[in-house]
Amino acid sequence: xSETIKVVxxxxxxxxxxxxxxxxxxxxxxxxxxxxxxxxxxxxxxxxPDVVLLDVNIPTLPGEQxxxxxxxxxxxxxxxxxxxxxxxxELRRLAMAVGADGWIQKTVPVDxxxxxxxxxxxxxxxxxx
Numbered sequence: 001x002s003e004t005i006k007v008v009x010x011x012x013x014x015x016x017x018x019x020x021x022x023x024x025x026x027x028x029x030x031x032x033x034x035x036x037x038x039x040x041x042x043x044x045x046x047x048x049p050d051v052v053l054l055d056v057n058i059p060t061l062p063g064e065q066x067x068x069x070x071x072x073x074x075x076x077x078x079x080x081x082x083x084x085x086x087x088x089x090e091l092r093r094l095a096m097a098v099g100a101d102g103w104i105q106k107t108v109p110v111d112x113x114x115x116x117x118x119x120x121x122x123x124x125x126x127x128x129x
Contacts, residue, residue: 003028005121008044010034010066011055011083016106020053023110029117037061045073050121053083053104056094064098079120 007029009020017033025031032047034040037058044052052070056063067080074080079101084091088105095103102120104113 004030005051005117006030006032006047006049007051007053007117008032008034008040008047008049009053009083010037010040010058012036012058012060013055016055020113024114024117027110027114029114037066040066041070041073044070044078045075048075049078051117052078052080053117054080054100056082056084056086056091064094064100067098067100076125079123081116081120 005028007024009017009031011017012035014035017035021031021033032043032049034043037060052074054063054067058066063082071080081102081104082091082095082100083104083106085106091103091105101123102116104116108116
């Protein structure tokens with residue numbers, strides 16, 4: 001894929017943010033990292049990312065609430081995926097219950113992370129995972 005995919009990663013762990021940025025940045029992704037949910041909605045609105053990768057366990061504001069706030073202000077093409085070290089079944093249930101576009105475990109290999117992000121970015125608006 002020659003087109004750069006813009007991804008916003010929101011996680012309260014700065015090491016996780018750096019890891020994701022270093023892993024996927026060189027592979028055709030423009031990565032914007034956000035460590036706090038404060039101001040995240042404005043950043044997502046202005047950045048107009050293809051995908052928002054959102055940790056579900058941010059202590060100050062749960063991922064599902066933050067996603068709902070951001071989705072109301074994000075461009076229509078932006079997809080939201082929950083990103084967590086939680087059990088995949090639990091993560092999938094949560095994502096489906098709140099209308100996220102997808103879910104990705106933090107433990108997936110880099111090639112699978114890249115594949116899932118590309119699939120999310122390419123998915124038509126409103127398509128189900």
